[in-house]
Amino acid sequence: MKAIKKPHLVEWLNRVAQAYDLLGPVLDGVVQFKRVKSTNQLVFDYPNSVVPPKNLFLPQTECLFAFRREGGSIILEPAGGLERERVLFGIRPCDAKSLLLLDKLFNRDLVDTYYQEKRRGTTLVGLACPSPPQRTCFCTSLGIDPLSPEGVDILLADLSDRYLVEVTTERGEALLGFSRELFLPSAGEEKPRREKEKSLEGIEEKIDSLWEDDYWRELSRRCLGCGVCTYLCPTCRCFDLTDVGSTLGGGRFRCWDSCIFADFTHMASGVNPRPTGKERVRQRYFDKFRYIPEEYGVLGCVGCGRCSRYCPVAIDTRTVINEIIARSTK
């Protein structure tokens, strides 16, 4: 284990920023992960970003290719990739964990090269979570450690005057090489410990017994269908493909979409297999706690709490989970 004094961290990041595009938490109205031109823009004392850093890998809108008619034919030009390798500073352990799940989804069978290229081209420097957590945080209930280096190349943990530095990959090691002299052997300091609860054992079977339960209808009566829970969810990745321009020229874009939106599954034939809020709300929770665990062996929720924090009608995922457990017959 190594340590770096707080004033030296910026020094190191400045050198990193000369070789990489540096992305990090910036206070721009709200805290958000953005590319910074100077480390002065970074904030170090923040609970988490409003929009999860998934948007750096799956942008809210992204041009996949441009097209234009030329003579009798059509020219297709795929969008260019990253100009420079990137370093993302300040990602929290829950969000890092979410990227590991998105990797599985986007790399399954046919690889999504747009996502994969951004992932491969980005080194992650994580920041362990401060204590106490935000009132909406519940990662520990899902067995996630808010001080874990899982999924990042380097994890920094705040020890008031210095950061404890945990390097887990060769890429992380290479990043340290920009200012090796600033990283000192740690004086045996240890990361603070957080208790994991893992209280959601068997949630897959529990929710499965509630397919016909009236709870989804009750919940959907409150839900406005705004979709903020999905846009701000670090594991939500549904998207739409849509053409912008005309048949003469334009681009095909990928844009975030949401299973909470009424027309998400509405077919041209007029059929909609999820015609009311009940089916749509149920789909969201079944995806997180039933389908993703079945397919990928992990829960589809990382406990970041953004959905609960920003829901305009105060639907709290922790309450939903408790209801699932309480109503379940299993």
Next chain:
Amino acid sequence: MSSNIYLPHLATITEIEPQTPDTMIFRVVLEDSTLAQSFIYRPGQFAELSIFGVGECPISIASTPTRKGSLEFCVRAVGQVTNALHELDVGSKIGIRGPYGNSFPLFDLEGRNLLFIGGGIGLAPLRSLINYVLDNRDHYGEVELIYGARTPQELVFKEELRLWGEQEGATVYLTVDRGDERWKGPVGFVPSFLREIAPSPENKVAFTCGPPIMIKLVMEALEEMGFPPDRIVTTLEMKMKCGVGKCGRCNIGSRYVCRDGPVFTFEELKMLPGELEF
């Protein structure tokens, strides 16, 4: 470097054959001849068709891989892309991604009798398998087709329906929901017509495609007639965008219709949550 799964291949419409007032067959050839050679598909798969500037939509491949040359898509004008497609002329360029999805279970069919039950444009994916089977006639037993549409003029592939019926060991039964002055055949919905004909389930696999309600009633009827659920096969329609299991909208439970389907047996559907009311 993996290939770009969202980038369509350019293709040219070589022939357009009107079928009904709102349905046409499009014959399409990929521009790149190497790609055309490597576009290997199985009956039951689908492709994403692009009209650049309008969008993309999934359409089942109605041709059979046993007949090389062009890909065929039987398209009803119902949405933005399909309506735009109907505006195009021979020579127009479109985009194609695919082939996607699983396919009909070809290897389990050898030596079996086959029953096809179609409704409206639902005959399109079945047609791929019917022609595949008829092109490999020796490998399969008796072939029956029960097909219906709302009106006589909405029956698709009329010429082929006649040719299929003339083949040795093949029978074609047609019905319409509403007849007209020239229609001499039976009148009635496909599921009840199926019960009237009552085909024997002996060594037989049944394939059905059509409107969702028809599929549901047909599968129930087949099961009552003694077809085991693993020998009742259907192909489903669901809202799709990417076609490759990424965009997250065509799932029934944890199964994605684009990736794990569109072909499912009744047995498989019974294991899934009741999203389609099957």
